[in-house]
Amino acid sequence: MLMEDYPYDRKGNTVVDAIILGQEVVISPDGKVRQEVLDVLNEWKRAGRRMALLVSQADKEVVLQNHLTKDLIEPVFTEGSSRKGGLEGSYYQSMLNQAALEMGARPENCIFLDTTPEGVRAGQEAFLGLVVGIAPYGLQHTLVKAGADQCVRDLKEFHSRETELICDFLQRQGEAIFPYNQEVFDVLRQKRPAIFLDYDGTLTPIVARPEDALLDKEMRDILRELSDLFTVAVVTGRDKEDVEVLVGLDEIIYAGSHGYIISGPNGLQMEHPDSAKIIPVLDAMEQELRVTLKGRTEGTQIDRKRYAIGIHYRNARPQDEGLVFSIARQMLEKFPGYKIGEGKKIVEIKPDLDWHKGKAVEWILDALKLSDRSDILPVFIGDDITDEDAFEALREKGMGILVGGHGQKTHAAYALKNVFQVKACFRKLIEMYRLNS
Numbered sequence: 426m427l428m429e430d431y432p433y434d435r436k437g438n439t440v441v442d443a444i445i446l447g448q449e450v451v452i453s454p455d456g457k458v459r460q461e462v463l464d465v466l467n468e469w470k471r472a473g474r475r476m477a478l479l480v481s482q483a484d485k486e487v488v489l490q491n492h493l494t495k496d497l498i499e500p501v502f503t504e505g506s507s508r509k510g511g512l513e514g515s516y517y518q519s520m521l522n523q524a525a526l527e528m529g530a531r532p533e534n535c536i537f538l539d540t541t542p543e544g545v546r547a548g549q550e551a552f553l554g555l556v557v558g559i560a561p562y563g564l565q566h567t568l569v570k571a572g573a574d575q576c577v578r579d580l581k582e583f584h585s586r587e588t589e590l591i592c593d594f595l596q597r598q599g600e601a602i603f604p605y606n607q608e609v610f611d612v613l614r615q616k617r618p619a620i621f622l623d624y625d626g627t628l629t630p631i632v633a634r635p636e637d638a639l640l641d642k643e644m645r646d647i648l649r650e651l652s653d654l655f656t657v658a659v660v661t662g663r664d665k666e667d668v669e670v671l672v673g674l675d676e677i678i679y680a681g682s683h684g685y686i687i688s689g690p691n692g693l694q695m696e697h698p699d700s701a702k703i704i705p706v707l708d709a710m711e712q713e714l715r716v717t718l719k720g721r722t723e724g725t726q727i728d729r730k731r732y733a734i735g736i737h738y739r740n741a742r743p744q745d746e747g748l749v750f751s752i753a754r755q756m757l758e759k760f761p762g763y764k765i766g767e768g769k770k771i772v773e774i775k776p777d778l779d780w781h782k783g784k785a786v787e788w789i790l791d792a793l794k795l796s797d798r799s800d801i802l803p804v805f806i807g808d809d810i811t812d813e814d815a816f817e818a819l820r821e822k823g824m825g826i827l828v829g830g831h832g833q834k835t836h837a838a839y840a841l842k843n844v845f846q847v848k849a850c851f852r853k854l855i856e857m858y859r860l861n862s
Contacts, residue, residue, distance in 0.1 A: 440531075440534045440595065441474070441534060441535075441536060442475065442530030442534035442535055443474070443476065443477060443525060443534075443535050443536075444474055444537075444538070445476070445477045445478075445479065445521060445536070445538070445553070446537075446538050446580075447479055447537075448479055448481065448484065449540040449559075450540060450580060451466075452484060456484065458487070458493065459580075461580065462580050467497070468584070470498075475528045475530065476498040477499040477500075477524040477527065477528055478493060478499070479503060479521070479524060481502070481503050482503065485500075485502060488500050499524070499528060501520060501523060503516075517547035518547045518550045521537065521547055521553065522551050525553075532553050532554070532604050533552055533554045533597075533604065534554050534595065535554055535555075536553070536554065537551075537555070537557070538558075538580065539557075539558065540558070540559050540560060542571035545572050546571050546572055548572075549845045552603040552846070552849075555575075555590060556573055557576070557577060557590070558571070558573030558575070558577075559576070560576060572845055575594075593830070594842070598827050598830045598837065598840060599825075599826070599827050599837045599839045599840035600838065600839050601840050601842075602839050602840065602841055602850060603841070603842075603849060603850075609824075610853060610857060612824070613802065613804070613824075613857070614857060614861070616800055617800060617801055617802065618801075618803070618804045618824075619795055619801050619803045620655050620657045621658045621660050621789075621803065622657070622658070622660065622806050622807070623659075623660065623661055623806065623807030623809060623812050623828075624638070624659055624661040624671070624672075625662075625808075626807075626809060626844075627844065628640055628644055628648075628844065629641075629844065630843070631769060631808075634740075635663075635728055638671075644844075645673065647848055647852065647855070649674055650855050651851055651854070651855060653676075654854075654855065654859075656793060656795065657677040657678070658677060658678035658679070658680060658789055659672060659678070659680065660683075660782050660786060660805075660807075660815065661679075661680070662733065662735070662773065663681060664682060664730045664731050665679050665680070665681025665686045665731075666681070668681060676690060677689070678690070680786075680789065681730075681731065682731050682732035683732070683775070683780070683781055683782050684784060684786075684788070685697040685731070685780065685785075686732070693789075693792060693793075695788060695792070697778075700731075703732055707729075707732070707774075709760070710734060710759075710763075711729050713756070714727060714736070714756065718749075722738075722741055722748055722749065722752075723742050724738070724740040724741035724742060724745070725749060728771070732776065733766075733774060733775035734773065734774045734775075735772070735773045736771065736772045736773075736774075738771070738772070739769075739770035739771075749772055750765075753772050753774055756774055757774070762776065762777055763776055764776075766810075766811060768810055769809055769831065773811075781811070781815075782807075782811060782812060782814045782818075783817060783818030783819075784814070784818070785815075786805060802824060803819050803822065803824070804825075804826065805823065805825050805837075806841070806850075807826075808827065808829050810831050810833060812827075812837075813836055816835060817836040820836050825837035825839070826840065826850075827839070827840050828841045828847060
């Protein structure tokens, strides 16, 4: 059976088919197997976990002497050295796919642990479900930069956090697009996509401080190519002017503050008619919030947007999370006509109006005369709870793709794991339409 013939797991399932380990995770530089690692491997074996070890032919004797055989873990021997980045990316990726295939495992249901940037990148390129970098705290930034979903100090720390990380990364809320879900691209070949995108968590990874969420050159270049072929819009909770600067492309449409203000090429322009009433009230609310939060919380950050006030609590004390919600609700009592919205470690206070990202997408489609075209398929890609309005709006007439997960019910049919897979999806779309043009 070929891997692409394996059935797909439907949304809501949490499945771990296998765990794959890089050589340095198990074998120390002096050629010995780490005892603490053996303890974890034996525990996984008792729990019925299937495991594979990528190991060089040069270390075959070490494997045999330490009984790292199929009774415990499946050795997958590589040509040359797999130590400290000795494997080239494409070869490393193919070995990971081979390891999954030999165990009858789907790549998107596999966990991969490695100590090298090359291994981490290969794990993402092989579309493995969870890629974990192992390094001391001071060296973890290189593995994060290479694409690690999470970093830990050692296998013991991963084992202690295993349930948490599996829930975060393998409990998909839609059908995985990668590595083998060709039906998505078949649909996108039949109908030309009009592409709507969130910014944070979709075009850039989620970061501790919103001002640090900078678009990398690779993603900007991909977006430029994408906009040559398709209608592209960024629909974000950020201020429109903020995201225009961050993306820096004149060819695309920007909808800021969840769509309260929109602009784009050829004079496309819209601002919600109630803006003159909304902004002064938010100004007064912001002043009160700054004083209250400063006096009662630590680590919270106010993110004032034109049509909303965001309170970030990602860096706050754990005990302040409930307090942030309580303070926000007090603001609603004092300033009627507003409501609370939730996102990833953020509470937003915004106007209680029937306007949201879904309405903004529909407005753009109408303004561009795309709503009634049978050859166009609106596609929204986002990662947050606030994107659910757009997913719901397109449920019967478009496609919703959730990046990562937010832990609540979703109207999106499909799933991408992270920003790396968003890029891969864009590249495949571009290649598909370039070849057909």
